[in-house]
Amino acid sequence: MKLLNKTLLSMAAVLISTYALAADKPGKSAISSAHYLATEAGFEVLDQGGNAFDAAVAVSAALAVVEPASSGIGGGAFWLLHRNEDQKNIMIDGREEAPSAAHRDMYLDAQGEVNRSLAMHGPLAAGIPGHVAGMVHIARNYGRLPLKVSLAPAIRLARTGFPADEKYIRLLKPVHKHMLRWPAGRAIFLHDDEIPALGAVIKQPDVARVLEQIVLTGTKDFYHGETARLLVKGVNEAGGNWSMEDLAAYKVVEREPVRFTYNDYELITASPPSSGGVAIAEILNILEPYKIAECPEAQRIHLVVEAMRRAYRDRSIYLGDPDFVDVPVAMLIDPQYAAGMRTSIRTDKATPSSALAGIADVAGGKHTTHFSIIDSQGNLVAATLTVNTLYGANFVAPGTGFLLNNQMDDFSAKPGIPNAYGLTGFEANAIAPGKRPLSSMSPTFVIGEDRVAVLGTPGGSRIITMVLLSILDFFAGNGPQSWVSLPRYHHQYLPDRIFAEPDAFSEEVQGQLRALGHEVQILNRQWGNMNAVMWDRRSGKLEAASDPRTPSGRATVK
Ligand code: DON
Secondary structure (H helix, E strand, C coil), X not given: CHHHHHHHHHHHHHHHHHHHHHHCCCCCCEEEECCHHHHHHHHHHHHCCCCHHHHHHHHHHHHHHHCCCCCCCCCEEEEEEEECCCCEEEEEEECCECCCCCCCCCCECCCCCECHHHHHCCHHHCCXXXXXXXXXXXXXXXXXXXXXXXXXXXXXXXXXCXXXXXXXXXXXXXXXXXXXXCHHHHHHHCECCXXXXXXCEECCHHHHHHHHHHHHHCCHHHHHCHHHHHHHHHHHHCCCCCCHHHHHHCCCEEECCEEEEECCEEEEECCCCECHHHHHHHHHHHHHHHCHHHCCHHHHHHHHHHHHHHHHHHHHHHXXXXXCCCCCHHHHCCHHHHHHHHCXXXXXXXXXXXXXXXXXXXXXXXXXXXXXXXXCCCCEEEEEEECCCCCCCCCECCCCCCECCCHHHHCECCCCCECCXXXXXXXXXXXXXXXXXXXXXXXXXXXXXXXXXXXXXXXXXXXXXXXXXXXXXXXXXXXXXXXXXXXXXXXXXXXXXXXXXXXXXXXXHHHHHHHCCCCEEECCCCCCCCEEEEEECCCCEEEEEECCCCCCCEEEEC
């Protein structure tokens, strides 16, 4: 009965919050993205009468041009949309898909060992891209403006070029030797085979041409026409396995987001093939009764880590492409399930991950990008876009001008067997033709009567815990500047260790966590690149913030 009352109360809270959101509008707009030129592209389109969804197309296309390390038209994305007029919430799944020639052992060598280089560099690492199909779908179904307008800033940036910044250069260094392997990409992203100097102009005329074809033909050129032919030829001549049919078969999928309530706020977040929303729901459900805001710091971190550990255990067992495997989403996000999980948590002692039944995966890469938008009408977009690791597969099919992703590495290359890093993959995420690899990308909305948050970040398997810590910070009453700046910590079941940024824990807290039985590793680097916006409906104010860890980001309200 108590539970029923609680459920009715939360349903009422959702109804009240969605009704109220429809009733008011912020009047101004806010965009936070990882690159100032992309944020400017979004405002350029808003200024021409576009809505948040047109701006999302403009920002996605501009990021593809100016942040090629992180996302691109050779990659994929999840766009989470909230349309204020009818309160529709939808996740646009533009995730890459395995080509039809893919098979579960495709990255195993003669000894049955995973060949990580094949899975990460070159055309065999690439899934069929979804970024372009996603942009066209959003423009046609949710935008107000033609693609001619929303793609114009990106076309201009591709043609006239953008200045290489510190991040472009820093992220090229680890993959320089791979970029040298394939001439088409080498000629665009390197200058005379060297890493370009700060401020050197990077021009992408082929990308400008492909984007113009998108304006003229929608998805036809990219998935069925000349660009498709160039992709298939370039990929296969360099050892890949794509066909024209693979590109022609690619479809955007509209998916119901994961939705649940926490503290009377409605959370709307990524659903499978992302593991993010399910894991965030499970962690918050586990934490709900603990009143963690009132706990001493080490105790709070301990409980958060124990919840993370359990959610990542479940991620490794249950999560995969829902079109291929039955993902028990309803079970995993049920508060009753969380109650069961809680029974194994001790407040005085860490649970060794080995004491929890299961197998583990720790997928994750080094770059990706996220942007957040609220427009003047109250429409919301949270989008995380990726080519997976730095500069994707480091491979450009000649004549196309853009890097392909290496998203195939997000599959489990060898289910059930530890990989090169001692991590174990799993059946639900085994490679299969036409299947989408499991992701951690977690674009998220938190909607309440008083405040509305839009957030997300890159960071591989750490995306989920970054978004989670920021949601907890939102509930602690803080705004986007605080969420993006927060020192971060992370636990992902295996390895059984808390990873923390240099300034996350004091010596005292580290000692307390160790005394509880946790292994704590303070890393000498930070992670993530969060971009978030918030609408405070009490004051009517919009706030936007870009992660201080990456200075090229830009958060603007106007
Ligand atoms: O979809 C995923 O979970 C990964 N491909 C994201 C990679 C990523 O965030 C790398 N970022 N630093």
